[in-house]
Amino acid sequence: MPKMLRNVLKNLFSPPATVKYPYEKPEPVPGTRGRVTFDMARCDLCQDCERICPSGAITVYPDEKRIEYDPFRCIYCHLCVDNCMQKAITGEEVVRAPEYEKAKDVFED
Amino acid sequence: MSDQKTVKEFTVFPFGPQHPVLPEPLQLTFTIDEEEIVDVVPNLGYVHRGIERACELNDYKRNIYLCERICGICNYMHSMAYCEAIEKITDAEVPTRAKYLRTVWSELARLQSHLLWLGLFADGMGFESLFMQIWRDREIVLELTEKTAGHRIHLSTNLIGGVRKDMDEKLIGAYHEGMTELKARMDDVAPVFYRDRSVQERCVGKGILPKSEAVHLGAVGPTVRGSGIPQDMRKLGYEAYGELDFEPVTYDGEDTYARTLVRFDEVYQSIDIINRALDQMPEGPIINKNTTFPDGIAINRVEQPRGEVFYYVVGNGKIHLERCRVRTPTLANIPALLTMLVGHEVADIPPIVLSIDPCISCTERFTYVKEGE
Numbered sequence: 001m002p003k004m005l006r007n008v009l010k011n012l013f014s015p016p017a018t019v020k021y022p023y024e025k026p027e028p029v030p031g032t033r034g035r036v037t038f039d040m041a042r043c044d045l046c047q048d049c050e051r052i053c054p055s056g057a058i059t060v061y062p063d064e065k066r067i068e069y070d071p072f073r074c075i076y077c078h079l080c081v082d083n084c085m086q087k088a089i090t091g092e093e094v095v096r097a098p099e100y101e102k103a104k105d106v107f108e109d
Numbered sequence: 110m111s112d113q114k115t116v117k118e119f120t121v122f123p124f125g126p127q128h129p130v131l132p133e134p135l136q137l138t139f140t141i142d143e144e145e146i147v148d149v150v151p152n153l154g155y156v157h158r159g160i161e162r163a164c165e166l167n168d169y170k171r172n173i174y175l176c177e178r179i180c181g182i183c184n185y186m187h188s189m190a191y192c193e194a195i196e197k198i199t200d201a202e203v204p205t206r207a208k209y210l211r212t213v214w215s216e217l218a219r220l221q222s223h224l225l226w227l228g229l230f231a232d233g234m235g236f237e238s239l240f241m242q243i244w245r246d247r248e249i250v251l252e253l254t255e256k257t258a259g260h261r262i263h264l265s266t267n268l269i270g271g272v273r274k275d276m277d278e279k280l281i282g283a284y285h286e287g288m289t290e291l292k293a294r295m296d297d298v299a300p301v302f303y304r305d306r307s308v309q310e311r312c313v314g315k316g317i318l319p320k321s322e323a324v325h326l327g328a329v330g331p332t333v334r335g336s337g338i339p340q341d342m343r344k345l346g347y348e349a350y351g352e353l354d355f356e357p358v359t360y361d362g363e364d365t366y367a368r369t370l371v372r373f374d375e376v377y378q379s380i381d382i383i384n385r386a387l388d389q390m391p392e393g394p395i396i397n398k399n400t401t402f403p404d405g406i407a408i409n410r411v412e413q414p415r416g417e418v419f420y421y422v423v424g425n426g427k428i429h430l431e432r433c434r435v436r437t438p439t440l441a442n443i444p445a446l447l448t449m450l451v452g453h454e455v456a457d458i459p460p461i462v463l464s465i466d467p468c469i470s471c472t473e474r475f476t477y478v479k480e481g482e
Contacts, residue, residue, distance in 0.1 A: 007297075017245050017248070029252075029255045029256055029259070030256075031256070031258070031259045032255070032259045032260075033258070033259035033260055033265075034259075052170075054167075054170075054171040054173070054174035054175070055171075055174070075174060075263075075265075076260070077174055077265045078259070082273065
């Protein structure tokens with residue numbers, strides 16, 4: 001009982017364990033697998049990312065020098081980021097915001 | 110008149126597929142006599158996703174991420190079990206450091222799952238403050254997972270022939286600190302599980318699974334260890350478990366309380382294994398990639414938080430697999446669950462059903478379609 005009371009008092013005066021999310025945003029942990037963006041200036045259109053993507057979220061059109069990336073298919077494993085030879089794919093630490101419409105991201109040279 | 114007296118009236122009522130104690134859809138149809146359960150019929154098939162067929166259509170490397178999504182809670186063990194099965198039929202040799210890393214992460218996944226279950230079980234009994242406290246302690250494990258690979262639940266660090274991420278000294282230090290803190294927090298909660306009267310009254314003597322029945326029905330994991338049988342797939346010595354000395358936790362109670370204590374003690378065991386594995390971990394490479402396609406038949410068994418998972422993989426020397434069969438622990442535990450329920454009261458159904466830690470989405474590997482429906 002005294003132990004329980006101590007816990008109750010501690011919980012009464014300590015800040016909540018949760019974060020009030022929309023009002024205060026927590027700092028992203030280093031190494032968070034977040035948004036994926038493509039730098040077309042560095043990309044050599046080798047299609048490695050398209051071959052390695054487990055969910056088929058990336059489509060490369062070498063003739064048109066265009067990459068289509070579907071954020072709704074992406075599982076954020078960052079295999080493409082690790083495997084890009086030209087370091088053209090950047091994995092950010094910020095998680096992508098939700099969207100109303102299912103649209104693909106198009107990156108063109 | 111005499112004929113009417115011999116006819117006994119039973120009530121039949123459905124439990125699920127939508128029920129507050131079940132996070133996932135499982136239907137149990139109970140036949141009850143007043144308050145006593147006479148018969149139970151399970152009905153599965155609400156969340157069938159066709160993952161085995163998808164495994165045959167995908168190439169074998171993409172399947173790692175597909176198998177990881179068979180179960181949300183034991184995701185790391187599914188991808189590890191799949192990778193091990195493929196490693197048996199290719200020329201991939203896993204480096205020692207990668208083996209230790211896999212051991213550490215699979216114990217981390219076990220901690221996460223057991224803490225989740227202990228909280229859910231407290232919630233199922235109506236012990237809300239215990240539920241809140243355990244889930245707050247679980248944050249330590251989730252934060253370590255996030256620091257390791259960037260996501261709170263899905264590690265996604267397995268590859269065929271090794272792992273993707275390495276751990277530096279700073280992260281190993283964070284692991285040791287986290288384990289010390291988690292152990293202190295668990296010591297706070299321990300008297301509730303070992304001595305509290307309200308927990309014992311809901312659990313002791315409920316959901317009896319005798320030792321002989323547990324063997325006969327093929328139960329696995331903490332369900333069978335709660336009946337006093339030291340069956341643990343980690344003793345097969347896969348990954349680095351062969352070099353880490355430990356004994357499976359068993360209790361002889363044969364009831365829901367014994368199964369709860371098995372899981373609670375395994376939290377301490379996992380903390381101990383993580384600490385020792387991190388101390389023993391050698392330096393070296395973390396991946397040796399394979400150069401051949403999978404060719405042959407492989408069978409692999411891995412101990413998950415809920416019990417033994419079984420992988421059967423057939424490759425034919427091409428990029429696609431011929432067959433990938435998965436049997437998850439909940440499927441093996443359902444016959445045991447039906448035995449446990451008979452003879453108990455309706456109010457005891459939630460703790461007994463939760464005591465096998467049901468994970469229905471993992472279980473549903475096939476659906477049975479009747480002709481004409």
